[in-house]
Amino acid sequence: MDDKARSLKINKNMEDYENNVEDEIDLRRGPWTVEEDFHLISYITTHGEGRWNSLARCAGLKRTGKSCRLRWLNYLRPDVRRGNITLEEQLLILELHSRWGNRWSKIAQYLPGRTDNEIKNYWRTRVQKHAKQLRCDVNSQQFKDTMRYLWMPRLVERIQAASASTSTTTTGSAATSSCVTTSSDQFLMTPYDDGGNNNKMEHYGLMSNPNGYITPEISSLAVSPASDFTDYQSEVGKIGNNYNPDHNLVGPQVSASQNYLDNNSGLLNGDLTATQEQCYVDLFENVSGMIPSYSDSFWNIGSDEDLWLLQQQQQQQQQVLNN
DNA sequence: AAGCGCCTCAACCGCTTCGGT
DNA sequence: GACCGAAGCGGTTGAGGCGCT
Numbered sequence: 001m002d003d004k005a006r007s008l009k010i011n012k013n014m015e016d017y018e019n020n021v022e023d024e025i026d027l028r029r030g031p032w033t034v035e036e037d038f039h040l041i042s043y044i045t046t047h048g049e050g051r052w053n054s055l056a057r058c059a060g061l062k063r064t065g066k067s068c069r070l071r072w073l074n075y076l077r078p079d080v081r082r083g084n085i086t087l088e089e090q091l092l093i094l095e096l097h098s099r100w101g102n103r104w105s106k107i108a109q110y111l112p113g114r115t116d117n118e119i120k121n122y123w124r125t126r127v128q129k130h131a132k133q134l135r136c137d138v139n140s141q142q143f144k145d146t147m148r149y150l151w152m153p154r155l156v157e158r159i160q161a162a163s164a165s166t167s168t169t170t171t172g173s174a175a176t177s178s179c180v181t182t183s184s185d186q187f188l189m190t191p192y193d194d195g196g197n198n199n200k201m202e203h204y205g206l207m208s209n210p211n212g213y214i215t216p217e218i219s220s221l222a223v224s225p226a227s228d229f230t231d232y233q234s235e236v237g238k239i240g241n242n243y244n245p246d247h248n249l250v251g252p253q254v255s256a257s258q259n260y261l262d263n264n265s266g267l268l269n270g271d272l273t274a275t276q277e278q279c280y281v282d283l284f285e286n287v288s289g290m291i292p293s294y295s296d297s298f299w300n301i302g303s304d305e306d307l308w309l310l311q312q313q314q315q316q317q318q319q320v321l322n323n
Numbered sequence: 324a325a326g327c328g329c330c331t332c333a334a335c336c337g338c339t340t341c342g343g344t
Numbered sequence: 345g346a347c348c349g350a351a352g353c354g355g356t357t358g359a360g361g362c363g364c365t
Contacts, residue, residue: 030359031359050350050351051351052350052351053350054351066350066351066352104353105354116353120354120355124355217351232351
């Protein structure tokens with residue numbers, strides 16, 4: 001038996017032992033009662049969190065330390081935000097997931113008040129559902145590109161629309177259009193102090209072209225390594241060429257994207273710099289303050305119309321491949 | 324109204340990582 | 345450096361809610 005197998009066996013024995021102990025002292029499992037919540041909250045309020053196993057014992061809770069920790073972090077903590085994931089949060093989740101994959105706790109760090117569990121659940125229930133509907137794997141390049149070049153721009157569009165709607169409503173003028181131009185876009189024009197000339201949205205990964213369309217210029221950021229740029233171009237060709245102008249989406253300007261990649265190669269690998277992290281925080285705070293939070297299906301890009309469009313595009317691509 | 328299927332999310336499980344000794 | 349317990353993390357499960365027939 002090698003060391004690893006021996007270690008696993010020891011761990012297994014430990015688990016069996018712990019389970020037996022748990023059975024002996026009649027540990028509770030399943031949903032928490034109001035009384036248990038009250039005990040946990042009052043104990044933590046007095047003594048603070050940490051040392052969860054002893055905390056569980058001292059608080060008189062017939063729960064494992066793990067269970068107490070989870071209950072506190074995911075539900076009872078005062079700063080936990082309840083309610084639907086907002087548009088801007090959805091956008092952040094998409095972007096950060098494209099960067100880090102299933103690093104839920106890391107993603108959660110950039111969404112104040114949201115737990116890794118909540119984000120994980122959100123991803124599994126909403127995103128994977130739509131990947132399934134599109135009949136593609138959630139980890140496939142096709143799905144990632146669909147997110148990058150269609151859904152994320154779409155989300156930004158809707159965030160801007162919500163923003164424009166809010167601002168025009170407050171000034172008393174009509175707010176009816178869902179097509180947002182950048183000239184009046186407060187969000188896009190917000191200066192971003194990163195020592196460079198980027199504004200927040202540009203840094204974040206989305207740009208507008210002179211026609212007012214949202215282009216996914218930089219939404220490729222930090223996703224495809226620079227060495228995959230050839231693939232990137234071909235994927236862009238496939239997807240971008242299928243964009244329906246009626247939906248205010250255009251294909252990426254490859255040369256500009258190349259410039260972006262050249263200028264931001266540091267973004268393509270590894271973790272965020274402090275400045276980039278601050279950018280996310282700023283972005284979140286900025287849009288959170290400006291845009292009314294409202295719930296919607298999926299990313300709010302998941303309308304039947306959008307889904308139909310995506311499916312049509314898939315069919316066209318499949319036909320091209322078949323021919 | 325009842326039955327059914329789907330969806331959501333709180334909670335659990337198992338493994339890995341961290342930190343103290 | 346090895347060991348061990350605690351904490352953290354990501355995957356999975358299942359109860360309950362909801363909508364549809």
